[in-house]
Amino acid sequence: MEGQNISDIIEQYLKSILSDSEHVEIRRSEIANLFDVVPSQINYVIKTRFTIQNGYLVESKRGGGGYIRIERVNLLDDVDVLNTLISVIGDEISERDAVSIIQTLYDEDVVSRREADLMAVMVSKQTLALTDRQVADVLRAHVLVSLLNRLRYES
Amino acid sequence: MEGQNISDIIEQYLKSILSDSEHVEIRRSEIANLFDVVPSQINYVIKTRFTIQNGYLVESKRGGGGYIRIERVNLLDDVDVLNTLISVIGDEISERDAVSIIQTLYDEDVVSRREADLMAVMVSKQTLALTDRQVADVLRAHVLVSLLNRLRYES
DNA sequence: CATTCTTTGACTAATGTTGACTAACATTAT
DNA sequence: ATAATGTTAGTCAACATTAGTCAAAGAATG
Numbered sequence: 001m002e003g004q005n006i007s008d009i010i011e012q013y014l015k016s017i018l019s020d021s022e023h024v025e026i027r028r029s030e031i032a033n034l035f036d037v038v039p040s041q042i043n044y045v046i047k048t049r050f051t052i053q054n055g056y057l058v059e060s061k062r063g064g065g066g067y068i069r070i071e072r073v074n075l076l077d078d079v080d081v082l083n084t085l086i087s088v089i090g091d092e093i094s095e096r097d098a099v100s101i102i103q104t105l106y107d108e109d110v111v112s113r114r115e116a117d118l119m120a121v122m123v124s125k126q127t128l129a130l131t132d133r134q135v136a137d138v139l140r141a142h143v144l145v146s147l148l149n150r151l152r153y154e155s
Numbered sequence: 156m157e158g159q160n161i162s163d164i165i166e167q168y169l170k171s172i173l174s175d176s177e178h179v180e181i182r183r184s185e186i187a188n189l190f191d192v193v194p195s196q197i198n199y200v201i202k203t204r205f206t207i208q209n210g211y212l213v214e215s216k217r218g219g220g221g222y223i224r225i226e227r228v229n230l231l232d233d234v235d236v237l238n239t240l241i242s243v244i245g246d247e248i249s250e251r252d253a254v255s256i257i258q259t260l261y262d263e264d265v266v267s268r269r270e271a272d273l274m275a276v277m278v279s280k281q282t283l284a285l286t287d288r289q290v291a292d293v294l295r296a297h298v299l300v301s302l303l304n305r306l307r308y309e310s
Numbered sequence: 311c312a313t314t315c316t317t318t319g320a321c322t323a324a325t326g327t328t329g330a331c332t333a334a335c336a337t338t339a340t
Numbered sequence: 341a342t343a344a345t346g347t348t349a350g351t352c353a354a355c356a357t358t359a360g361t362c363a364a365a366g367a368a369t370g
Contacts, residue, residue, distance in 0.1 A: 063325025065160025066358040127301040146282040218335025221348040
Protein backbone atom coordinates (compact mmCIF):
# COMPACT_ATOMS: atom_id res chain seq x y z
CA MET A 1 0.00 0.00 0.00
CA GLU A 2 1.24 3.47 -0.77
CA GLY A 3 -0.80 5.90 1.23
CA GLN A 4 1.71 8.64 1.63
CA ASN A 5 0.25 11.61 -0.10
CA ILE A 6 -3.32 12.80 -0.19
CA SER A 7 -3.69 12.13 -3.92
CA ASP A 8 -3.02 8.45 -3.33
CA ILE A 9 -5.59 8.38 -0.58
CA ILE A 10 -8.23 9.99 -2.73
CA GLU A 11 -7.36 7.55 -5.51
CA GLN A 12 -7.86 4.60 -3.16
CA TYR A 13 -11.11 6.01 -1.88
CA LEU A 14 -12.53 6.29 -5.38
CA LYS A 15 -11.24 2.89 -6.43
CA SER A 16 -12.76 1.25 -3.38
CA ILE A 17 -16.13 2.48 -4.56
CA LEU A 18 -15.34 1.32 -8.08
CA SER A 19 -14.58 -2.17 -6.86
CA ASP A 20 -18.24 -2.55 -5.98
CA SER A 21 -20.10 -0.53 -8.58
CA GLU A 22 -19.23 0.07 -12.20
CA HIS A 23 -18.99 3.80 -11.71
CA VAL A 24 -18.74 6.64 -9.21
CA GLU A 25 -20.48 9.94 -9.49
CA ILE A 26 -19.12 12.70 -7.31
CA ARG A 27 -19.54 16.37 -6.67
CA ARG A 28 -16.07 17.77 -6.92
CA SER A 29 -16.37 20.18 -4.02
CA GLU A 30 -17.73 17.48 -1.72
CA ILE A 31 -14.76 15.21 -2.22
CA ALA A 32 -12.45 18.17 -1.90
CA ASN A 33 -14.07 19.02 1.42
CA LEU A 34 -14.01 15.42 2.57
CA PHE A 35 -10.25 15.27 2.19
CA ASP A 36 -9.65 18.93 2.91
CA VAL A 37 -7.97 19.82 -0.35
CA VAL A 38 -8.69 22.40 -3.01
CA PRO A 39 -11.18 21.31 -5.67
CA SER A 40 -8.66 21.29 -8.47
CA GLN A 41 -6.76 18.57 -6.70
CA ILE A 42 -9.57 16.23 -7.65
CA ASN A 43 -8.83 17.03 -11.26
CA TYR A 44 -5.20 16.22 -10.66
CA VAL A 45 -6.04 12.85 -9.14
CA ILE A 46 -8.33 12.01 -12.03
CA LYS A 47 -5.92 13.17 -14.67
CA THR A 48 -3.02 11.18 -13.29
CA ARG A 49 -4.77 8.05 -12.04
CA PHE A 50 -7.98 7.49 -13.95
CA THR A 51 -6.80 7.58 -17.52
CA ILE A 52 -8.19 5.53 -20.37
CA GLN A 53 -4.93 3.59 -20.45
CA ASN A 54 -5.81 2.38 -16.99
CA GLY A 55 -9.31 1.50 -18.07
CA TYR A 56 -11.27 4.43 -16.75
CA LEU A 57 -13.61 6.75 -18.54
CA VAL A 58 -14.43 10.15 -17.11
CA GLU A 59 -17.26 12.50 -17.94
CA SER A 60 -18.50 15.60 -16.21
CA LYS A 61 -20.98 18.41 -16.29
CA ARG A 62 -20.68 21.94 -14.95
CA GLY A 63 -23.37 24.24 -13.61
CA GLY A 64 -26.09 23.51 -11.10
CA GLY A 65 -26.29 19.82 -10.35
CA GLY A 66 -22.90 19.33 -11.93
CA TYR A 67 -20.91 16.16 -11.36
CA ILE A 68 -17.85 14.12 -12.24
CA ARG A 69 -18.47 10.54 -13.20
CA ILE A 70 -15.80 7.87 -13.38
CA GLU A 71 -16.57 4.60 -15.12
CA ARG A 72 -14.62 1.38 -15.36
CA VAL A 73 -14.43 -0.05 -18.86
CA ASN A 74 -13.20 -3.30 -20.31
CA LEU A 75 -9.93 -2.87 -22.10
CA LEU A 76 -9.66 -4.91 -25.28
CA ASP A 77 -6.90 -7.22 -26.39
CA ASP A 78 -5.68 -4.92 -29.13
CA VAL A 79 -3.79 -2.73 -26.71
CA ASP A 80 -0.40 -3.62 -28.14
CA VAL A 81 -1.34 -2.75 -31.69
CA LEU A 82 -2.83 0.52 -30.55
CA ASN A 83 0.14 1.50 -28.43
CA THR A 84 2.50 0.80 -31.28
CA LEU A 85 0.48 2.82 -33.73
CA ILE A 86 0.12 5.73 -31.32
CA SER A 87 3.85 5.90 -30.79
CA VAL A 88 4.32 5.94 -34.54
CA ILE A 89 2.03 8.92 -34.98
CA GLY A 90 3.93 11.47 -32.94
CA ASP A 91 3.08 15.15 -33.00
CA GLU A 92 2.06 15.46 -36.62
CA ILE A 93 1.18 13.17 -39.47
CA SER A 94 0.41 13.39 -43.16
CA GLU A 95 -2.83 12.20 -44.67
CA ARG A 96 -0.98 9.43 -46.48
CA ASP A 97 0.55 8.05 -43.28
CA ALA A 98 -2.73 8.39 -41.46
CA VAL A 99 -4.48 6.35 -44.11
CA SER A 100 -1.90 3.63 -43.87
CA ILE A 101 -2.41 3.44 -40.12
CA ILE A 102 -6.13 3.10 -40.64
CA GLN A 103 -5.45 0.39 -43.19
CA THR A 104 -3.42 -1.45 -40.57
CA LEU A 105 -6.31 -1.25 -38.16
CA TYR A 106 -8.55 -2.79 -40.78
CA ASP A 107 -6.04 -5.51 -41.63
CA GLU A 108 -5.73 -6.38 -37.97
CA ASP A 109 -9.50 -6.59 -37.64
CA VAL A 110 -9.58 -3.81 -35.09
CA VAL A 111 -12.12 -1.88 -37.12
CA SER A 112 -14.71 -2.74 -39.74
CA ARG A 113 -14.62 -1.56 -43.29
CA ARG A 114 -17.21 1.11 -42.65
CA GLU A 115 -15.46 2.32 -39.51
CA ALA A 116 -12.22 2.57 -41.42
CA ASP A 117 -13.96 4.56 -44.12
CA LEU A 118 -15.32 7.00 -41.59
CA MET A 119 -11.92 7.38 -39.99
CA ALA A 120 -10.39 8.04 -43.36
CA VAL A 121 -12.88 10.81 -43.94
CA MET A 122 -11.96 12.29 -40.58
CA VAL A 123 -8.27 12.56 -41.34
CA SER A 124 -8.60 13.66 -44.95
CA LYS A 125 -7.19 16.95 -46.16
CA GLN A 126 -10.63 18.03 -47.28
CA THR A 127 -12.22 17.46 -43.90
CA LEU A 128 -9.45 19.12 -41.96
CA ALA A 129 -9.73 22.12 -44.19
CA LEU A 130 -7.01 24.36 -42.87
CA THR A 131 -4.88 26.72 -44.86
CA ASP A 132 -1.72 25.92 -42.99
CA ARG A 133 -0.57 22.42 -43.85
CA GLN A 134 1.44 21.94 -40.70
CA VAL A 135 -1.46 22.96 -38.50
CA ALA A 136 -3.55 20.38 -40.31
CA ASP A 137 -0.89 17.72 -39.75
CA VAL A 138 -0.78 18.46 -36.04
CA LEU A 139 -4.53 18.35 -35.78
CA ARG A 140 -4.64 15.13 -37.77
CA ALA A 141 -2.23 13.50 -35.32
CA HIS A 142 -4.42 14.64 -32.48
CA VAL A 143 -7.53 13.28 -34.15
CA LEU A 144 -5.96 9.95 -34.93
CA VAL A 145 -4.63 9.44 -31.41
CA SER A 146 -8.06 10.27 -29.99
CA LEU A 147 -9.68 7.74 -32.29
CA LEU A 148 -7.15 5.05 -31.41
CA ASN A 149 -7.66 5.68 -27.73
CA ARG A 150 -11.35 5.24 -28.23
CA LEU A 151 -10.67 1.81 -29.68
CA ARG A 152 -9.03 0.62 -26.48
CA TYR A 153 -12.27 -0.34 -24.83
CA GLU A 154 -15.74 -1.52 -25.65
CA SER A 155 -19.16 -0.15 -24.82
CA MET B 156 -29.28 8.60 -14.53
CA GLU B 157 -28.23 12.19 -14.01
CA GLY B 158 -31.13 14.09 -12.57
CA GLN B 159 -29.80 16.48 -10.01
CA ASN B 160 -30.88 19.77 -11.47
CA ILE B 161 -34.47 20.71 -12.07
CA SER B 162 -34.01 21.13 -15.82
CA ASP B 163 -33.01 17.48 -16.15
CA ILE B 164 -36.03 16.44 -14.13
CA ILE B 165 -38.40 18.44 -16.28
CA GLU B 166 -36.73 16.98 -19.36
CA GLN B 167 -37.30 13.47 -18.08
CA TYR B 168 -40.90 14.23 -17.22
CA LEU B 169 -41.64 15.44 -20.73
CA LYS B 170 -39.78 12.57 -22.33
CA SER B 171 -41.66 10.04 -20.27
CA ILE B 172 -44.86 11.37 -21.77
CA LEU B 173 -43.28 11.34 -25.22
CA SER B 174 -42.37 7.70 -24.86
CA ASP B 175 -46.06 6.87 -24.94
CA SER B 176 -47.59 9.42 -27.26
CA GLU B 177 -46.10 11.09 -30.29
CA HIS B 178 -46.41 14.52 -28.78
CA VAL B 179 -46.98 16.53 -25.61
CA GLU B 180 -49.00 19.66 -25.35
CA ILE B 181 -48.46 21.71 -22.24
CA ARG B 182 -49.45 25.00 -20.71
CA ARG B 183 -46.19 26.63 -19.79
CA SER B 184 -47.32 28.06 -16.49
CA GLU B 185 -48.77 24.74 -15.36
CA ILE B 186 -45.52 22.90 -15.81
CA ALA B 187 -43.69 25.76 -14.17
CA ASN B 188 -45.99 25.50 -11.20
CA LEU B 189 -45.73 21.74 -11.07
CA PHE B 190 -41.97 21.93 -10.66
CA ASP B 191 -41.96 25.23 -8.83
CA VAL B 192 -39.81 27.16 -11.28
CA VAL B 193 -40.31 30.36 -13.23
CA PRO B 194 -42.10 29.94 -16.57
CA SER B 195 -39.09 30.90 -18.63
CA GLN B 196 -37.27 27.89 -17.29
CA ILE B 197 -39.55 25.78 -19.45
CA ASN B 198 -38.23 27.65 -22.45
CA TYR B 199 -34.71 26.91 -21.30
CA VAL B 200 -35.42 23.20 -21.02
CA ILE B 201 -36.97 23.12 -24.45
CA LYS B 202 -34.25 25.17 -26.05
CA THR B 203 -31.48 22.99 -24.67
CA ARG B 204 -33.08 19.55 -24.80
CA PHE B 205 -35.79 19.43 -27.42
CA THR B 206 -34.07 20.81 -30.46
CA ILE B 207 -34.38 19.52 -33.98
CA GLN B 208 -30.89 18.08 -33.52
CA ASN B 209 -32.45 15.92 -30.85
CA GLY B 210 -35.27 14.93 -33.13
CA TYR B 211 -38.01 17.14 -31.73
CA LEU B 212 -40.22 19.78 -33.27
CA VAL B 213 -41.71 22.48 -31.10
CA GLU B 214 -44.59 24.80 -31.86
CA SER B 215 -46.49 27.13 -29.63
CA LYS B 216 -49.22 29.71 -29.43
CA ARG B 217 -49.58 32.71 -27.14
CA GLY B 218 -52.71 34.35 -25.76
CA GLY B 219 -55.78 32.70 -24.28
CA GLY B 220 -55.69 28.95 -24.70
CA GLY B 221 -52.02 29.18 -25.53
CA TYR B 222 -49.82 26.10 -25.47
CA ILE B 223 -46.44 24.60 -26.19
CA ARG B 224 -46.45 21.46 -28.24
CA ILE B 225 -43.48 19.13 -28.52
CA GLU B 226 -43.48 16.52 -31.22
CA ARG B 227 -41.08 13.70 -31.82
CA VAL B 228 -40.10 13.57 -35.47
CA ASN B 229 -38.99 10.43 -37.14
CA LEU B 230 -36.15 11.55 -39.31
CA LEU B 231 -36.16 8.33 -41.27
CA ASP B 232 -39.58 9.20 -42.63
CA ASP B 233 -38.04 12.28 -44.08
CA VAL B 234 -37.17 11.92 -47.74
CA ASP B 235 -33.63 13.00 -47.08
CA VAL B 236 -32.52 12.74 -43.48
CA LEU B 237 -28.99 13.70 -44.22
CA ASN B 238 -29.87 16.85 -46.09
CA THR B 239 -32.08 17.92 -43.25
CA LEU B 240 -29.32 17.39 -40.73
CA ILE B 241 -26.71 19.06 -42.88
CA SER B 242 -28.84 22.16 -43.21
CA VAL B 243 -29.30 22.17 -39.47
CA ILE B 244 -25.56 22.13 -38.93
CA GLY B 245 -24.78 25.24 -40.90
CA ASP B 246 -21.36 26.86 -40.83
CA GLU B 247 -20.50 26.15 -37.24
CA ILE B 248 -21.77 23.96 -34.45
CA SER B 249 -21.15 23.40 -30.77
CA GLU B 250 -20.01 20.09 -29.36
CA ARG B 251 -23.30 19.75 -27.59
CA ASP B 252 -25.38 20.10 -30.74
CA ALA B 253 -23.01 17.85 -32.65
CA VAL B 254 -23.40 15.11 -30.07
CA SER B 255 -27.17 15.50 -30.28
CA ILE B 256 -27.05 14.95 -34.01
CA ILE B 257 -24.86 11.88 -33.67
CA GLN B 258 -27.18 10.50 -31.03
CA THR B 259 -30.07 11.02 -33.41
CA LEU B 260 -28.21 9.15 -36.15
CA TYR B 261 -27.79 6.25 -33.77
CA ASP B 262 -31.41 6.36 -32.60
CA GLU B 263 -32.51 6.23 -36.23
CA ASP B 264 -30.21 3.30 -37.00
CA VAL B 265 -28.22 5.26 -39.53
CA VAL B 266 -25.00 4.35 -37.74
CA SER B 267 -23.96 1.65 -35.30
CA ARG B 268 -23.09 2.28 -31.71
CA ARG B 269 -19.38 2.06 -32.37
CA GLU B 270 -19.56 4.31 -35.40
CA ALA B 271 -21.46 6.85 -33.33
CA ASP B 272 -18.81 6.63 -30.63
CA LEU B 273 -16.03 7.28 -33.11
CA MET B 274 -17.92 10.22 -34.54
CA ALA B 275 -18.44 11.60 -31.05
CA VAL B 276 -14.71 11.41 -30.39
CA MET B 277 -14.14 13.23 -33.62
CA VAL B 278 -16.28 16.23 -32.74
CA SER B 279 -15.19 16.49 -29.12
CA LYS B 280 -13.52 19.60 -27.83
CA GLN B 281 -10.54 17.63 -26.76
CA THR B 282 -9.96 16.18 -30.19
CA LEU B 283 -10.46 19.46 -31.98
CA ALA B 284 -7.99 21.07 -29.62
CA LEU B 285 -7.80 24.56 -30.99
CA THR B 286 -7.19 27.74 -29.10
CA ASP B 287 -9.96 29.65 -30.82
CA ARG B 288 -13.34 28.23 -29.94
CA GLN B 289 -15.05 29.59 -33.02
CA VAL B 290 -12.45 28.05 -35.29
CA ALA B 291 -13.16 24.74 -33.57
CA ASP B 292 -16.89 25.20 -34.12
CA VAL B 293 -16.39 25.86 -37.80
CA LEU B 294 -14.11 22.88 -38.18
CA ARG B 295 -16.55 20.71 -36.28
CA ALA B 296 -19.33 21.65 -38.67
CA HIS B 297 -17.03 20.78 -41.56
CA VAL B 298 -16.18 17.42 -40.05
CA LEU B 299 -19.77 16.52 -39.35
CA VAL B 300 -20.95 17.44 -42.81
CA SER B 301 -18.14 15.39 -44.32
CA LEU B 302 -19.13 12.40 -42.24
CA LEU B 303 -22.79 12.74 -43.11
CA ASN B 304 -21.95 12.97 -46.78
CA ARG B 305 -19.86 9.85 -46.47
CA LEU B 306 -22.87 8.05 -45.09
CA ARG B 307 -24.70 8.62 -48.34
CA TYR B 308 -22.98 5.80 -50.13
CA GLU B 309 -23.20 2.28 -48.90
CA SER B 310 -19.95 0.46 -49.28
C1' DC C 311 21.20 19.16 -6.73
C1' DA C 312 18.07 18.17 -10.38
C1' DT C 313 14.06 16.26 -11.58
C1' DT C 314 9.59 14.80 -11.05
C1' DC C 315 5.40 14.67 -8.46
C1' DT C 316 2.06 17.09 -5.56
C1' DT C 317 -0.46 20.98 -3.79
C1' DT C 318 -2.58 25.38 -4.22
C1' DG C 319 -5.30 29.16 -5.90
C1' DA C 320 -6.47 32.63 -9.38
C1' DC C 321 -8.74 32.74 -13.44
C1' DT C 322 -11.87 30.67 -17.06
C1' DA C 323 -15.74 28.11 -19.04
C1' DA C 324 -20.03 25.76 -19.06
C1' DT C 325 -24.52 25.16 -17.47
C1' DG C 326 -28.61 26.38 -14.79
C1' DT C 327 -31.96 29.80 -12.57
C1' DT C 328 -34.46 33.95 -12.24
C1' DG C 329 -37.18 37.93 -13.37
C1' DA C 330 -38.18 42.14 -15.97
C1' DC C 331 -39.69 43.29 -20.19
C1' DT C 332 -41.77 42.23 -24.83
C1' DA C 333 -44.82 40.05 -28.34
C1' DA C 334 -48.73 37.55 -29.81
C1' DC C 335 -53.24 36.27 -29.54
C1' DA C 336 -58.14 36.24 -27.48
C1' DT C 337 -62.01 38.45 -25.44
C1' DT C 338 -64.75 42.18 -24.19
C1' DA C 339 -66.26 46.92 -24.36
C1' DT C 340 -67.27 50.98 -27.12
C1' DA D 341 -64.87 47.65 -36.67
C1' DT D 342 -61.84 49.26 -33.37
C1' DA D 343 -59.90 49.87 -28.95
C1' DA D 344 -58.91 48.32 -24.50
C1' DT D 345 -57.89 44.70 -21.57
C1' DG D 346 -56.53 40.11 -20.30
C1' DT D 347 -53.95 35.92 -21.01
C1' DT D 348 -50.76 33.50 -22.58
C1' DA D 349 -45.59 32.48 -24.45
C1' DG D 350 -40.74 34.48 -25.91
C1' DT D 351 -36.36 36.95 -25.17
C1' DC D 352 -32.54 38.45 -22.90
C1' DA D 353 -29.39 39.68 -19.60
C1' DA D 354 -28.00 39.31 -14.79
C1' DC D 355 -26.79 36.17 -11.42
C1' DA D 356 -25.75 31.50 -9.42
C1' DT D 357 -23.49 27.17 -9.41
C1' DT D 358 -20.84 24.05 -10.71
C1' DA D 359 -16.17 21.99 -13.07
C1' DG D 360 -11.62 22.89 -15.91
C1' DT D 361 -7.05 25.00 -16.82
C1' DC D 362 -2.72 26.54 -15.87
C1' DA D 363 1.26 27.90 -13.79
C1' DA D 364 3.71 28.78 -9.65
C1' DA D 365 5.19 27.11 -5.26
C1' DG D 366 6.36 23.26 -2.34
C1' DA D 367 7.68 18.41 -1.36
C1' DA D 368 9.70 14.12 -2.38
C1' DT D 369 12.81 11.33 -4.81
C1' DG D 370 17.05 9.58 -6.55
